[in-house]
Amino acid sequence: MALNVGPLRKVLELEREKGYADRAVIGGLDKFLRRWASQAASSIATSRLLADFKKLRLDDAKYASLNQEQRRKWLDDVFVFLDSIKTEESNVKPPPKKGVTPPKRPVVPPAAGQSLELPITSLKGVSTAMAAKFKKLGVQTVRDLLYFFPHRHLDYSRTNYISGLTEGEEQTITANVWQAQVTWLGGRRGTEAIVGDETGNVRAVWFNNPYVAKSLPTNARVVLSGRVRLFGGRYVFESPEWELLEDKELVHTGRLVPLYSLTQGLKPRQVRKLMKQVVDQFAGQVADFLPSDLRKRCKLLDLPQAIAQAHYPEDEAAKDSARVRLAFDELFLLQLGVLGRKHEWQEGQPGNPVSVEKPLLDGFIKSLPFELTPAQHKVLKELLADLERPRVMSRLLQGEVGSGKTVVATAALLAAAASGYQGAFMAPTEILAEQHFSSVGEILSRTASRVEEEENLRRFSGILDRPLTLALLIGDLNQASKQAVQKLVRDGEVDIVIGTHALIQKEVNFHKLGLAVVDEQHRFGVAQRSALRQKGFNPHVLVMTATPIPRTLALTLYGDLDLSVIDELPPGRQSVKTRWLKPVQRDSAYAFLRKQVAEGRQAFIICPLVEESEVIQARAAVAEYEHLSKEVFPDLKLGLIHGRLSAAEKDEVMHKFRSGELQVLVSTPVVEVGIDVPNATVMLVESADRFGLSQLHQFRGRVGRGSEQSYCMLLAEDPSEIGRQRLDLIEKIQDGFQLAEEDLKLRGPGEFFGTRQSGLPDLRMARLSDIKLLELARTEAIGLFEQDPGLKKAEHRLLSIELARVWQPGGELT
Numbered sequence: 001m002a003l004n005v006g007p008l009r010k011v012l013e014l015e016r017e018k019g020y021a022d023r024a025v026i027g028g029l030d031k032f033l034r035r036w037a038s039q040a041a042s043s044i045a046t047s048r049l050l051a052d053f054k055k056l057r058l059d060d061a062k063y064a065s066l067n068q069e070q071r072r073k074w075l076d077d078v079f080v081f082l083d084s085i086k087t088e089e090s091n092v093k094p095p096p097k098k099g100v101t102p103p104k105r106p107v108v109p110p111a112a113g114q115s116l117e118l119p120i121t122s123l124k125g126v127s128t129a130m131a132a133k134f135k136k137l138g139v140q141t142v143r144d145l146l147y148f149f150p151h152r153h154l155d156y157s158r159t160n161y162i163s164g165l166t167e168g169e170e171q172t173i174t175a176n177v178w179q180a181q182v183t184w185l186g187g188r189r190g191t192e193a194i195v196g197d198e199t200g201n202v203r204a205v206w207f208n209n210p211y212v213a214k215s216l217p218t219n220a221r222v223v224l225s226g227r228v229r230l231f232g233g234r235y236v237f238e239s240p241e242w243e244l245l246e247d248k249e250l251v252h253t254g255r256l257v258p259l260y261s262l263t264q265g266l267k268p269r270q271v272r273k274l275m276k277q278v279v280d281q282f283a284g285q286v287a288d289f290l291p292s293d294l295r296k297r298c299k300l301l302d303l304p305q306a307i308a309q310a311h312y313p314e315d316e317a318a319k320d321s322a323r324v325r326l327a328f329d330e331l332f333l334l335q336l337g338v339l340g341r342k343h344e345w346q347e348g349q350p351g352n353p354v355s356v357e358k359p360l361l362d363g364f365i366k367s368l369p370f371e372l373t374p375a376q377h378k379v380l381k382e383l384l385a386d387l388e389r390p391r392v393m394s395r396l397l398q399g400e401v402g403s404g405k406t407v408v409a410t411a412a413l414l415a416a417a418a419s420g421y422q423g424a425f426m427a428p429t430e431i432l433a434e435q436h437f438s439s440v441g442e443i444l445s446r447t448a449s450r451v452e453e454e455e456n457l458r459r460f461s462g463i464l465d466r467p468l469t470l471a472l473l474i475g476d477l478n479q480a481s482k483q484a485v486q487k488l489v490r491d492g493e494v495d496i497v498i499g500t501h502a503l504i505q506k507e508v509n510f511h512k513l514g515l516a517v518v519d520e521q522h523r524f525g526v527a528q529r530s531a532l533r534q535k536g537f538n539p540h541v542l543v544m545t546a547t548p549i550p551r552t553l554a555l556t557l558y559g560d561l562d563l564s565v566i567d568e569l570p571p572g573r574q575s576v577k578t579r580w581l582k583p584v585q586r587d588s589a590y591a592f593l594r595k596q597v598a599e600g601r602q603a604f605i606i607c608p609l610v611e612e613s614e615v616i617q618a619r620a621a622v623a624e625y626e627h628l629s630k631e632v633f634p635d636l637k638l639g640l641i642h643g644r645l646s647a648a649e650k651d652e653v654m655h656k657f658r659s660g661e662l663q664v665l666v667s668t669p670v671v672e673v674g675i676d677v678p679n680a681t682v683m684l685v686e687s688a689d690r691f692g693l694s695q696l697h698q699f700r701g702r703v704g705r706g707s708e709q710s711y712c713m714l715l716a717e718d719p720s721e722i723g724r725q726r727l728d729l730i731e732k733i734q735d736g737f738q739l740a741e742e743d744l745k746l747r748g749p750g751e752f753f754g755t756r757q758s759g760l761p762d763l764r765m766a767r768l769s770d771i772k773l774l775e776l777a778r779t780e781a782i783g784l785f786e787q788d789p790g791l792k793k794a795e796h797r798l799l800s801i802e803l804a805r806v807w808q809p810g811g812e813l814t
């Protein structure tokens with residue numbers, strides 16, 4: 001296939017016109033180039049071109065980090081390359097003629113594997129309309145189709161004689177059509193057929209489907225798969241799968257039959273037939289990118305086999321081996337990707353060692369109103385040791401809700417500041433950023449005196465040899481304050497800046513960023529993490545999460561990070577009494593809440609999760625708040641918080657709640673993370689069955705932070721079976737790690753993390769609960785990486801291409 005360089009050229013020309021400002025494509029040129037390169041790599045026809053292509057390193061484009069002059073030069077090189085493609089390609093093969101119908105089947109591949117990149121419209125029987133539907137499913141090329149796996153199979157492999165049919169089981173018969181006709185069934189036109197074999201006859205009906213009649217000529221041999229029902233003393237097949245027995249392989253019946261998750265307008269039979277054709281014709285062309293010794297060692301099926309068997313397995317065992325192979329690939333490529341990233345960060349450029357001032361830190365720790373737990377001490381030591389090294393830190397800090405991660409991060413930020421570096425602390429929501437801003441300010445004011453304060457700025461003296469400046473930077477600030485903070489950050493006059501995504505916008509430039517802390521990591525994608533890292537000076541990076549992830553899993557998903565765990569809570573924490581309640585118990589839940597408030601405690605009420613949309617969510621919360629304050633608790637002081645309030649408004653509500661002025665805080669699920677109000681003892685969650693276990697655990701973590709016994713009440717209207725299981729689990733289990741493991745068993749990894757982790761390759765076949773395979777993939781990836789970190793060896797060429805294909809840095813983030 002000829003490389004399509006047209007769109008790329010247009011983009012680059014636009015970029016040149018716009019003065020190399022990286023404005024030509026949304027999301028930046030690097031993302032665009034990398035994606036282009038990963039698709040182009042396998043279509044480059046000559047080795048000379050391939051060498052040039054590699055030299056340009058488009059697959060790892062770093063355009064954003066170049067200055068204007070460098071950008072101009074580099075783009076010129078790319079243009080030269082694109083020109084050379086044009087000439088070479090026209091030498092190698094004739095340019096595709098326009099307006100000619102696509103080649104008839106069978107397509108003779110120009111070279112093995114290349115036809116995999118053809119659009120599916122080049123397949124017989126795929127119209128543009130059908131292709132548009134497939135596009136919705138993420139399928140555009142023949143390769144995509146091969147990797148479009150069924151979500152499950154129906155076992156129609158058990159064949160039977162008509163006399164041996166039994167009710168309820170899925171079974172298959174081969175029979176003669178005696179008669180098939182259109183008839184009225186339940187008030188609509190359907191098909192009725194009588195078929196027979198040497199042991200007897202049986203009736204089959206298809207509701208609402210008169211078309212089948214036409215396809216079943218009298219005396220044809222037909223295979224039926226499905227269940228039979230006893231009807232008036234006789235068996236009847238109800239809407240069975242059917243297909244005529246011709247001398248080709250069965251697709252819909254008599255075997256393990258794939259079920260695909262389809263979109264409106266794609267018909268299962270049509271898709272199955274297409275898939276069979278594609279698998280038969282193209283699976284053999286997929287090059288196996290795994291080195292063969294590795295494949296043998298791990299006893300993995302070869303790739304063409306695995307793909308074919310994943311769609312049309314010979315039997316259950318073959319289906320399983322296929323899944324194992326494909327799941328291995330996903331995990332292995334994931335691992336190689338994260339290892340590559342880690343290598344690049346740590347070995348690529350030296351970091352900035354922080355010289356930790358022991359006395360200063362000791363003073364800080366002494367000033368705290370509590371003793372650090374041994375686990376906090378241990379983790380702080382790990383962090384400081386990392387900071388002192390010339391190699392950059394890339395560390396994931398896990399710690400149960402309330403385990404005290406913030407203070408540990410603050411100590412590290414202080415160490416960096418004392419050594420002359422800036423620190424950044426990024427939180428996923430404005431409420432949380434503001435809370436960090438005020439609590440970090442509070443902690444610091446114990447060792448230092450506040451000398452100056454503005455809305456989003458605090459200065460302290462007596463802790464460093466100069467005033468220490470703390471700033472808040474969130475999207476909600478007015479333009480003037482935002483620009484003022486940005487300028488202070490750029491001039492190096494801010495030591496620690498706390499904020500949201502606003503920190504990674506391109507207007508933000510640091511003078512000397514030494515340490516970046518990312519709180520509640522699961523809320524951010526890989527790309528956002530890198531964006532903060534790219535804010536110059538190769539800063540140390542600490543990411544923190546309260547989503548407890550089992551170790552193996554953490555090593556897989558965050559294999560680019562070292563791991564620290566705060567594995568104990570500060571002493572005196574009570575376990576939170578948890579109950580799930582049915583709607584009839586709502587009144588007693590309200591009564592209980594009222595009683596707690598009467599005793600001086602405070603409560604949260606979490607509104608139902610309506611939709612991802614913040615606007616709709618906010619509207620629902622307003623309605624709930626009005627109902628509660630007028631009808632249910634007219635005598636109590638209620639507050640409302642949701643994502644559409646301005647920073648000042650949120651701040652005011654939080655302030656009033658923290659100071660006890662408000663007794664009940666009605667909130668959208670935004671309080672899920674971080675909020676710390678020790679006097680709150682009641683957490684009431686509406687529609688609790690609509691949240692995942694980890695999220696419920698986070699809500700529960702908002703209470704039980706003080707010394708009083710706390711309670712979590714989960715209201716669920718009509719939970720599904722899984723919802724019920726989840727609620728039972730959270731009632732019983734307090735430990736976050738244990739809950740996470742259970743949650744993984746109940747749900748897929750995608751759901752486990754809430755929104756899909758952006759920037760990570762898709763996991764379609766891998767189950768993250770399959771620890772053995774995870775470990776195998778990890779061990780193999782590490783081994784291979786040690787041997788050939790750049791995947792430069794000839795035998796790793798295909799692997800390197802595959803890696804570029806699945807790892808598209810930046811993912812789908814905007």
Ligand code: ADP
Nearest residue numbers: 370371372373401402403404405406407570676
């Ligand atoms: P998380 O790990 O969930 O982010 P925080 O850092 O918000 O937890 O800490 C939760 C609460 O516990 C805060 O009020 C904090 O001041 C307090 N805290 C932190 N460490 C300790 C400790 N060692 N002993 C007592 N309280 C602590």
Ligand code: MG
Nearest residue numbers: 405406519674
């Ligand atoms: Mg926290």
